[in-house]
Amino acid sequence: MSAIQEPFSEGTSLMHRLDPRVRLVAAALFAVLTAAVQTYAAALAALALALVCLALARLPMRKVLARLLVVNSFIIFLWLVLPFTYPGDVVWRWGPLAVTREGLLITGLITVKSNAIIIGLIALAATMPVTTLGQALQRLRLPEKLCHLLLFTYRYLYVIEQEYRRLVQAMKIRGFRPGTNLHTYRTYANLAAMLLVRSYDRADRVYQAMLCRGFHGTFYSLGTLSWQRRDGLFGVAAGLALLMLGYVEWGLPRPR
């Protein structure tokens, strides 16, 4: 079992088979553009685009909904605060609390935009394993060090998690029960420090082992990415869709 679950990374849908690079570029542009839009028309268009991608990825709906629920549980806090604090025309008043029209509109817009981005990312980016993600980022000429950082974090997170579990077990076996006292704080501080030191040592040993196998600063990939015609077609389609999204936001005359 891995420390990171990747429930969407396996599949045979069109989305899974598309080249990871075109998916990543599309996802990044889509996320930035959607974050920038200010109108409902554009936000809803973005949501529609994201849903089309989701349909292409043929993911298990239940798991997608579960993930959306997690994201939206953060957005609930916005609904609890923003409509009451955003200045504007009051539409509903209850005691000292007043809900404003502008507050409701902006909270709704944020909700639509966040969901569009999350769905888009699930469909485009979460449909590849982390290792493929790292490889694709490397091929997209992102800084090598960041790509290595991603891949190594992924590889050793599990090992470090196990180390953490072992330490916690060892604490429990010797009768440790967390409470609100200095002993508990000190113990947790020791635990965190020990994990840090061990991770550092392990990084050292991993690097030594890599040196022993002739590592000299560059990774050579077995390179299984291959660009095909459908990737180009998807790229063009995604580009057009994003242009349309931009047109809906900035090209159409706004109703004011």
Place this chain on the structure above:
Amino acid sequence: MPEALIELRNITFAYPGAARPVFEGFNFRLEPGQHMGLIGPNGCGKTTLLHLIIGLLRPQAGTISVFGREVSRDKDFTAVRQEVGLLFQNADDQLFCPTVLEDVAFGPLNQGKPPAEAVAIARETLARLGLEGFDDRVTYKLSGGEKKLVSLAAVLAMQPRLLLLDEPTAGLDEDTKLRLIHILQGLEISYMIVSHEHDFLNHTVKECCHVHLTCCRSTKEGKGGKSDG
């Protein structure tokens, strides 16, 4: 007398901040074709010796020669590492690629082999160790024994002339130990094994040395070792 595979002369080494040095005026020689076990209590310098040979640690004094060439600088040791394989105590330190095939191909790729050839070498090495079908297995999900065998494959894929093994049997079950013995007996290269298990050494090496401050003292261990061939 033929040239020694490894020769250490008058090595002095101390870990930073340690009260006493691990080696002082230490001398050591390994002949071609030799299979040697290194024994001694914890902390006597067995692992340190292996790390000195491969340049992960540098001595404060003395000279190291590998395959007849004196090695002292980074560049020298880079060349040594192409021909001397070190199997680490903890396989998790060694297997860092996501899949088995990628990990075993890592060494050959670093040696400058094209990907197709690296994959072929990796597949062949895995097959030689009885690990067919492991290609796409995820390295951190392997069992302890499988991890050890895969990391051995990763070292052997570089086709080394000398193999250094650091406590290869630690934490292994009897079956995996037997497989390891079988693999080592079939190797045509020299190797040195650090181990605390006399039984394992009896089956894999012909002579054992007790690591001391100034030299390795030959012991009577491992006499019943493998026959030549």
